[in-house]
Amino acid sequence: MERVPVLKIGEILLVSIQVDMEDQTALQLQEDLADRIVATGASGVIIDITALDIVDSFIGRMLSTIASISKVLDADTVVVGMRPAVAITLVELGLSLNGIRTALNVERGMELIAAARSDEWDSEPYEERAADGPLATFS
Amino acid sequence: MALSAEEGNRLVGLLTEHAERITEGWTDRVTASMRNRLSRAELHQQVQEVHRGLLLLGEDPTFDQAGEHGAELRAVLSELSRLRARQGFTATETALSILSLKDTLADLLGDSDLEALRSYRAYSQVIDQLALYTVESYTKAREELIADQAEQLLELSTPVVKLWEGVVAVPLVGTLDSARAQVVMERLLQTLVDTGSPYAIIDITGVPAVDTQVAQHILKTVVAARLMGADCIISGIRPQIAQTIVALGIEFGDIATKASLADALRHVLRQTGVEFGRRSRRET
């Protein structure tokens, strides 16, 4: 059975889903991601579905579950790269993907996660925040 | 309706022996029917091609145009029809290019004896069928032409414009039917992906009326864009349209709507943290 690779970029885990995952592969991904989030202390997960030519209710459920698990583990999830035909189909299907944040591409996804994190930090007094730029680095 | 081998061979004989006389007479007739809108030289060439095709068809003495010996002729007729369709000629004028051969053959055969009349009748059937094939090809070519033009019109009337970094606009103009709305929706969404723009302004100033169907298409577009990670603002809602929307009970929910494209742009820019200031004038 194939496993979907999980890459670490800074504090973010990037998952690029290949075409035509079997249901079992999807379930395995959920597990692997949960493990990796805990192991790396990642603050964000980006799921790139650019290569998916369909999103059915099963995949939808998987994305939802990953988002929920990540949240519990204090990480933000963004799904990126949804194809127009897929979006149109989901609208027709009535699948709302509630609670899942989306962005057009990986870059925007990273910006979104950074913004979400900095919103959280806004309430704490913290001097060494970078003024701009999506991936703030701390010395 | 096939010719007997004897009749077929006789026709081939006629076409071969009197080739020049036939093609000349035929061309004269076609030129006349076209009322000199095409040069005789050009028509003569076309007639000769059809003539050649006929001889090839005649290798099958039954002159079965649907068979493999008819392939060349069918191709020639199809091309000719296509050309006529694009040049704006009528179906009749196109068919006459083929039917003119009948009169030419009639002249050749004469009407003195029964034999000649019988032959003419048989040849006539063959030519009629070819004329019908020509009309069919012509009709198909016209329909394709119209479909092409409709598509071009659609492309032209739904431009997607980049207004700013990360902001595109779709000014919709004219009536939106289901098919058109579909195309617009898909193009907008694709542009969002291609340009990586998280914001789209759908301007409906140019849409005269909004009914439930149109409103639903717009709503679906917005929901789809959001699923993809972008957002839409609807602008250009005229007072009458606002009234219609309320009367129809259409809920735009949390989708931002602005009266003008300018307002919508200002709204988006504010969202992205852009601020405008006016430069102070200096005294010279």
Add this chain to the structure above:
Amino acid sequence: MTAGLDLGRSQTQPIVSDQDVVRVRKLVRTVAVETKLSLVDQTKLVTAASELARNTLVYGGGGEVQVSTVDNGRRKGVRISFSDSGPGIADLDLALTDGYTTGGGLGLGLSGARRLVDEFDIETAVGEGTRVTVTKWSR
């Protein structure tokens, strides 16, 4: 069923495993492309097929699918028929209600799939199995 229908090529495929669901998606995509369905229509059809194939596997205990090209004289289309000899659906009206699902989460079952296709037909009886037939026409 429309009279005077010409059923062109037809392909059958068993649905007894996870991988089979993936195969069904690939098969339907191929036939949809051959039948010159638009990209959005292809996506809708493959998504519907994925939902129905999974239903056949998970609720029907396995079965088979038949994919055919059809021609009604004016347009070409794709017809897909899913059949199983599983428990059948007890309350069909309920199952076809918008938003109904037994799987929890985002599964929208039959009503969702129905929205994605042009024709939708279902035959089912308790203890006798289920057959779902859908058709999508090219425009």
